[in-house]
Each structure stands twice: as C-alpha cells, then as structure tokens.
Amino acid sequence: MGPHGARAWRPGGGRLTDLRLRGIAKRFGAATILDGLSLDVGAGEVLALLGPSGSGKTTLLRIVAGFERADAGEIHLGADRIDPLPPERRGFGMVFQHYALFPHLSVGENVAFGLETRRLPRAEVAGRVAAALARVDLAGFERRKVAEISGGQQQRVAVARALAPEPRVLLLDEPLSNLDPALRERTRRELAATLGAVGITTLLVTHEQEEAFELGARVALLNRGHLEQVAPPAELYRAPATRFVAGFVGRASFVPVEVLAVGGGRARVRGEVPGGELELAAATGVAPGAAAEAMFRPEQLALLPEGAAEAVAGEVAGARFAGATTLVRVATRGGELEVATDGDAPAPGTGVRVGLRRGAAPRLFPAGGDA
Ligand SMILES: Nc1ncnc2c1ncn2[C@@H]1O[C@H](COP(=O)(O)OP(=O)(O)OP(=O)(O)O)[C@@H](O)[C@H]1O
Ligand SMILES: [Mg+2]
Known part of the structure; x- marks a missing residue:
C-alpha cells in the first residue's frame, strides 16, 4: 500500500469500518446538549462535524471515544456495538482540540507514546512508529525534536501518534486550532492530502466552514445539539435545508x-x-x-x-x-x-x-x- 517504504499499513487490520451513531442524547444538568442525534460515517469516509461554539461537537466526539457517557443511544462500529466498551477497547485514534505533543521528547518518542501501554516488543514499536510517520509523509523524522519542526509538521505528528495503534476510526477535534492563521491554511491542505492518503474512517470536528469544506467529503452541521443537515459541501451551500444552514x-x-x-x-x-x-x-x-x-x-x-x-x-x-x-x-x-x-x-x-x-x-x- 502506498509509496512509502516502511511497511504495509492496515488500519484496524485491513478492514475499513463504518461508524454509526443512533439516537445519542446527552444532558448536563437541565441543559440538553445532544438531542437524540443519529449519524453515519461511511467506511473510509472523512466526515466533518461542523457547528458553532457550544453546539456540542466535542461532547459528541468524547461520547464516541468513550470519555463521556451518553444518556441514551447506541454506537456501532461495523458489526460491533461499542458504546458499552471502555475507550481503550473501542479502536479509535484521537487528536484532541489541543493536541499537546511532549516538547522534550523526539518525534518518534511522541508517536510511540500511544503504543507504550501495550507492552509491545521494541522492534514492533519502531516498525509501527515508522509506518505511522510514513503515512503522514514524515518518514525518517523519528529523531527530530518536536521543538525543531514546524507547526504543520507537529500537527502531522499528532495524527501519526493517533494512527500508530492502527485504529479503526480516527477522531479529530479541531486539529488545526493550535496554528496561526497563515500556517493554518497550508496545514489544512496538507491534512486533506494526509487523510486522503491514509483512507481511514474519520470523524473530524471543526467550527470553521472552510475547514469542514476542504477536509470533509460530507459535512454534518450541528446546531444546539441537533443535526440540521448532512450533505457534501456543494449541496450544503447550494441547497441548504434550513435557514440556519x-x-x-x-x-x-x-x-x-x-x-x-x-x-x-x-x-x-x-x-x-x-x-x-x-x-x-x-x-x-x-x-x-x-x-x-x-x-x-x-x-x-x-x-x-x-x-x-x-x-x-x-x-x-x-x-x-x-x-x-x-x-x-x-x-x-x-x-x-x-x-x-x-x-x-x-x-x-x-x-x-x-x-x-x-x-x-x-x-x-x-x-x-x-x-
Ligand atoms: N462537563 C460539562 N458539564 C456541564 N456542561 C458542559 C460540560 N461539557 C460541556 N458542557 C456544555 O455543553 C455545551 C457543548 O459543549 P462542547 O464542548 O461540546 O461544544 P463545542 O461544540 O465543542 O464548542 P467549541 O467549538 O467551543 O469547542 C456547552 O454549552 C458547554 O458549556
Ligand atoms: Mg469543542
């Protein structure tokens, strides 16, 4: 697979999996944060979850990842129902809103971090790190210091760290929010190319329309805990379903x-x-x-x-x-x-x-x- 020498990349062991959310509801106190929301991400699809600040995007992503419990609803990954499982058994790779690489560690050590808890043999870790770096076009960057690479490269290291355990689904929460505006646009283009090359089922959260349009094959627009419309970018723009869209x-x-x-x-x-x-x-x-x-x-x-x-x-x-x-x-x-x-x-x-x-x-x- 792919032009990189490292080794064949098989997310989730080679099976592309679809992610299905059914009737996800969440309240914090008296406030309804998610209102029985259903959403499908196709196998290998990049779906962008777009919505204003406070609309519930991070809450939904945390429920999917297993860091937060929904009050109601089910989450299915391929043939498996995963919402009863703890986060580490759900098979997700995650890039958080503030992705926080360890500045004192090398690129390779950062990527390996996601693997350490699994007690893998050293050679296996090195192989997976090399493969993950190759997927984000940073082959051979293992020994570089995080502080000595660009912000855009750091963002790709964060993606590589999420990919290293060979997840079935990639979850990204505002992956470009750390970058200044000039770098942001270029990095967005690089991330689009990276996600295209990786070809893994991806749910990406953003509050920026341009980001959603460039990165998502389809865009789901969230407003106060409910989905207004789920459609390819051009359809969202030309045929908005609601006044809000x-x-x-x-x-x-x-x-x-x-x-x-x-x-x-x-x-x-x-x-x-x-x-x-x-x-x-x-x-x-x-x-x-x-x-x-x-x-x-x-x-x-x-x-x-x-x-x-x-x-x-x-x-x-x-x-x-x-x-x-x-x-x-x-x-x-x-x-x-x-x-x-x-x-x-x-x-x-x-x-x-x-x-x-x-x-x-x-x-x-x-x-x-x-x-
Ligand atoms: N642990 C919590 N307890 C109470 N309220 C919460 C909690 N977490 C989030 N909220 C509330 O839920 C709503 C949705 O928050 P969430 O972080 O999901 O929004 P978001 O769409 O990710 O926003 P942003 O674009 O600013 O990151 C907000 O009103 C927030 O204040
Ligand atoms: Mg958020």
Whole structure:
C-alpha cells in the first residue's frame, strides 16, 4: 500500500469500518446538549462535524471515544456495538482540540507514546512508529525534536501518534486550532492530502466552514445539539435545508416576503425582491400566508443599470473589497442585500437597482428559523 517504504499499513487490520451513531442524547444538568442525534460515517469516509461554539461537537466526539457517557443511544462500529466498551477497547485514534505533543521528547518518542501501554516488543514499536510517520509523509523524522519542526509538521505528528495503534476510526477535534492563521491554511491542505492518503474512517470536528469544506467529503452541521443537515459541501451551500444552514454556511441575505402559492417544492412570493414577484425553491415548512424569508447568495445578485425592470431599488450602504469580487451592501425597503460585483463599488448613498443573475436559484425558508 502506498509509496512509502516502511511497511504495509492496515488500519484496524485491513478492514475499513463504518461508524454509526443512533439516537445519542446527552444532558448536563437541565441543559440538553445532544438531542437524540443519529449519524453515519461511511467506511473510509472523512466526515466533518461542523457547528458553532457550544453546539456540542466535542461532547459528541468524547461520547464516541468513550470519555463521556451518553444518556441514551447506541454506537456501532461495523458489526460491533461499542458504546458499552471502555475507550481503550473501542479502536479509535484521537487528536484532541489541543493536541499537546511532549516538547522534550523526539518525534518518534511522541508517536510511540500511544503504543507504550501495550507492552509491545521494541522492534514492533519502531516498525509501527515508522509506518505511522510514513503515512503522514514524515518518514525518517523519528529523531527530530518536536521543538525543531514546524507547526504543520507537529500537527502531522499528532495524527501519526493517533494512527500508530492502527485504529479503526480516527477522531479529530479541531486539529488545526493550535496554528496561526497563515500556517493554518497550508496545514489544512496538507491534512486533506494526509487523510486522503491514509483512507481511514474519520470523524473530524471543526467550527470553521472552510475547514469542514476542504477536509470533509460530507459535512454534518450541528446546531444546539441537533443535526440540521448532512450533505457534501456543494449541496450544503447550494441547497441548504434550513435557514440556519443557509446563514452559517457562506454569505446570505434574507428578505421577508409574502408567500402566494406553494407546490412541488417551489413557491411564488411577493415582496422587495427583484421583479416584485419571484418563483423559487422552498424549504419544508413554507406555507401560503405564513411568514417566510427569501435567501440570496451575493453571487446570485447583480447591480443593474438604472431603470431595469426585473430589479429591486435600493441605495448603496457600504462595500467590502474581497479580492476577486467586491461585496456591495444595498439597503432596500425589505432590508439589506449583499451583492457581488466585479467592478468598483458605487459610492455610499448612490441609488442602484439589484437584479437576479441568469441561472441563480435563490431559496425560501420559513421565517424566524433557529439562526
Ligand atoms: N462537563 C460539562 N458539564 C456541564 N456542561 C458542559 C460540560 N461539557 C460541556 N458542557 C456544555 O455543553 C455545551 C457543548 O459543549 P462542547 O464542548 O461540546 O461544544 P463545542 O461544540 O465543542 O464548542 P467549541 O467549538 O467551543 O469547542 C456547552 O454549552 C458547554 O458549556
Ligand atoms: Mg469543542
């Protein structure tokens, strides 16, 4: 397997295993932290668990690892039910939110640390350390001091330490949180390549959308202890299931509208939207007469020439240069719209008209969602 000389890598003895969570519930005192949550991670899949701070991500990961007991629910790993087992018998490798390598030990000693309790022969330990380092592209780094390698390399040593006992599943809690922003993006790319090469079933926790999108084949979005949506990144962005998903993933403007008709997953609405009336894809829970909000991504909108009919009138409130585009905030009677433009932003106070770009597919959500 793989291009590295060390020795064939067989996570969990060569079987790729799927991880299934069923009805996981957890309360701390009166507070419901996890609300009967179910989630599948496919064999060999990297699934990113994304959610705001305090949504319950670390709690869920600790329950899966066995450091915390759930009040209800089951955890299955392949054919085995594992939630009654102690952590050391669950077959997980874990990288914690603050992964804390031992600075006074060498790279090799750090990786071996996860193996010591198993009383393996010295040669076996050396072989496993070499194999784990090879998997994260650090072959031959055994004798280097932790303090003398880069932050990104340290992060990979932490992954190698988790891989050394040949776990069936890798659990990563904010594995990049220790790094400064400049290093973070490069290390994210390296970690994506590492996880791709290792090919082990992985549940990765992060509160950063970009991280989840780059590392996860699918993303599970957690909000106050329940899953809002589990989908590949592009689907989460283009077809958010709830208003919370729409607002958390990417940039979005919301406009209150009147719902005229609903049918076949679509709705016709009236309000301060381009053209005054619009037909768009509707989320579940939208009904005629009930309050609803249309959602627009900045790139779905455009500044149109004066007098354009299919547009909503407004006034430039401000702008933010964002590299490839400029994001212009336009105040309309329905609220503020954020519009992406290739050109320069008109000066604040300028009257403008905002229209829909060709092919744009805005969406409709019930108002007052859990945002
Ligand atoms: N041992 C505990 N006792 C009481 N409350 C707890 C305990 N551990 C966590 N909580 C609470 O549970 C909620 C979820 O915490 P958790 O650490 O799982 O969040 P998180 O999603 O990992 O957040 P972050 O992104 O900040 O790491 C928080 O409100 C937290 O205060
Ligand atoms: Mg956490």
